[in-house]
Amino acid sequence: MSSIELTKTGVEGLDDILNGGVVKHSTTLISGNPGAGKSILGLQYIYNGVELFDEKGIFLTFEENRDDLRQAAESIGFDNWQRYVEDGRIRVYDKQVLLRENDFGAAIDILLEALDNDDYERLVLDSLTMFQLFFESEREQRTYLLKFTDILRENGLTTLMTNEQGTVFPETDIGLESFLTDGNIFLLQTPTDSGVNRYVWVAKMRKQNIDSDIFPVEITQGGLTVHENASAFSMIGEDGSAFG
């Protein structure tokens, strides 16, 4: 247990607060409300994999089609996204592919086939929320989330799953999913007069000592940047409350 292999996200600042990266072959939830930057973080993780670390990635999305995804990638400056998709270093399974047959069984077939390929090391599932609609009861959702993460690990993948979170402050609404995955990173946003302040909170990372403070985040060209120095930002909104 002395040396744990890590996978770098390549997101500026995030790997530092994770003490180097996410644990290799683990599954980490990226939770947050809509617009918090979950999908961008996913794009960045897959893109950086190829661009910086020569690791191929799979992007599964029930939320968007491949053109939307390409546009989103290019709009934050991932200029080589399409090239990587075309040469197979990034594989995209979009909602048109996954939901084509109008039955979830077919989507699962596509999913499992995509995983059965040793070449790929990174995977993003956007979103777990949609994936869970495949199942009929909460118990089934939990059982099969566990089996699915087993399957991912066994196929050598290090996974981020986005997870829609309804509330602004996460502590009141931690779903069971959080206990079933290896790590949980929250993306938070709070409105201000001038726009929105964004934060990241690494709530859990199995096998790792992590910094559990809340750090400011910016979304600009190049995607998310985590600012390690919290004092560079005001954590507190104008009205004096941290999370509206």
Added chain:
Amino acid sequence: MESEELLQTLGNKYSAAILEATNEPRSAQELSDELGIPIATCYRRIDELTEHGLLELHDNVLSDDRRRIKVYRRNVDAVRVEFDETLTVDIAERSEVTDKLDEAWETLFGSPATSTG
């Protein structure tokens, strides 16, 4: 009428026990041994249940003495009977999605039922 035939099949001795036991794939011999069903009756029940789509042939596995044996698994999770106007019997089929994930998981991590294959 089909619904009545289905009820008849379900009501036959041992049918419910066989469905209960076949959550995991089972051979006719295993069912016969475990549930104390005479082997000829066991085969007959399996045929009836399979005919009505309640049970399905899951796989041909290799036995210890290298024979192919058929294993069956139930195809339904629930049966609902309605007596309103006309008798109807609804069969809640096992979810395809969970089936496929189960299979993929068992392929990677093994399961008692298929370890002989």
